Amino acid sequence: MPPFREIAATISRQIHQDVYPEGSMLPKRSILADAFGVDENTISRALDVLQSQGLVRGLRRHGTIVLKPLAHELIDLGSIVEFDGSSYRLSKVFKTFRPEPTIVGRRRAPADVARLLGVDVDDLVLVRECLMLDPADDSRRMLASTYLPLSLVEEIPVLRAGDIGDGGTYGRLEEHGHSPLSWTREAGARVATPEETEQLAMPLGVPVIGLLYTATDPQGRVCDVTSIVMSGTRFRIVDKLARNERAKEAAP
Amino acid sequence: MPPFREIAATISRQIHQDVYPEGSMLPKRSILADAFGVDENTISRALDVLQSQGLVRGLRRHGTIVLKPLAHELIDLGSIVEFDGSSYRLSKVFKTFRPEPTIVGRRRAPADVARLLGVDVDDLVLVRECLMLDPADDSRRMLASTYLPLSLVEEIPVLRAGDIGDGGTYGRLEEHGHSPLSWTREAGARVATPEETEQLAMPLGVPVIGLLYTATDPQGRVCDVTSIVMSGTRFRIVDKLARNERAKEAAP
DNA sequence: GAGTGGTCTAGACCACTTC
DNA sequence: AAGTGGTCTAGACCACTCA
DSSP: HHHHHHHHHHHHHHHHHSSSSSSSOOOOHHHHHHHSSSSSHHHHHHHHHHHHSSSSSEEETTEEEEOOOOEEEEEOOOOOOEEEOOOOESSSGGGEEEEEEEEEEEEEEOOHHHHTTTTTSSSSSEEEEEEEEEETTOEEEHHHHHEEEEHHHHGGGGGGGOOOOOHHHHHHHHHTTTOEEEEEEEEEEEEEOOOHHHHTTOOTOOEEEEEEEEETTSSEEEEEEEEEEEEEETTTEEEEOOOOHHHHHHOO | OOHHHHHHHHHHHHHHSSOOOOOOOEEEEEHHHHHTTSSHHHHHHHHHHHHHTTTTTTTTTTTEEEEEEEETTTEOOOOOEEEEOOOEESSSGGGGGGEEEEEEEEEEOHHHHHHHOOOTTTTTEEEEEEEEEOOTTEEEEEEEEEEEEHHHHHSGGGGGGOOOHHHHHHHHHHHHTTOOEEEEEEEEEEEOOHHHHHHHTOOOEEEEEEEEEEOOOOOOOOEEEEEEEEETTTTEEEEEEEOHHHHHHHHH
């Protein structure tokens, strides 16, 4: 293992063993460089590793602070799309956030979204993006983006409206002959894009949980792809598991 | 945005637009450095970014190859623990792999596992680790680790056996009075540890999907934590969603 | 042996924050 | 103004793989 990874692993171990407790400052670069007998630049690279793991954060002028580890918030997404009489919600947990619309317009979709929508990566689609804020302190929790093929927007112009909201899209689609919709969810792990990093106020290079919800009509046409992005260092998805029939029999 | 990130974004865009198609080689560092008008070192950092996104891979002597993007394999984990008459399986997909045991022994558990097990991070626990191989080509797909508190192993010595396997642990636990077990799953995104990187033959710094299965007995005692790690650049978890009752009514 | 990526060192400057 | 992290350049060497 090269020195910079070795050093990152050592400091990580020291943090977990409370040599550097949560909230404390690491020694500054020049001190660490002397301590490990390497150049300051090598320390810098090691600290990069720790930052992308969400373990520490560099604060200019101050130093490098040790963040609270394992502060994962558990999110129970469930696997039920909820209907409240007029609009749908992909999970009941999204009810607990305050949505703040940021962008509505025509853009190119990310490659995986384009694939799910069945459009070319260079085609424009309608994008509606919003931040999910914590109602308590307005902190940014998740980023939600809805992608609609332009052909569908021409067919149902009301989808173009800025204030239609997330759940409302599905209601309008069903009212216009795309009923009943069925949904699929893909969950993955990846590194945040620079845009996501900025919007969610995360350090650069952190892993994120990406959810892609696909709404398909009975004709098999993909009507909508909604992407939810949240920091992997702050959130985890939790589920309760059931037993199958034979397992139930086996229990006394 | 600093130059090295700008360059990484530019090359990433060029790859997606087939300037550098999948399987092709990027120009060598010195050429890219000239092309972008920066030092070779800056190119190196940009390529680091692309490698941790799983987009390219550096091959010594050869050059930097463009990997197949979006080759995500969709895994349907389900939410049912299956019983086959003698042992349990946390998901039916695990049946499709060939498990190869690697480590059995006493070790310290990772901090999040220790938290779930309710033991101190410095306590030793019994670890049983195995690689899940693709039966077709023996390639390494996932890493599965089972953690058991030592107190439980003293109570049920058969758990110490090396060949008990993953599903068998739950059967033995239920036979010894911890019945019926109930399971919870946590899913998260994080950066691979160096050990995982090596065992799964991944490039350094890739994001991984981490699953933590917790088995709890009726007394509320956590008996077992099983961790599944898979590359975020290769896998995605897929689910089909259902509608709630009111949504069903709304459909024609 | 030669060519490529991977990494380290040394020195420098910038950006930001606090004083 | 000063001090910290963030980044760039220049030059060097190593490790690995192929010819």
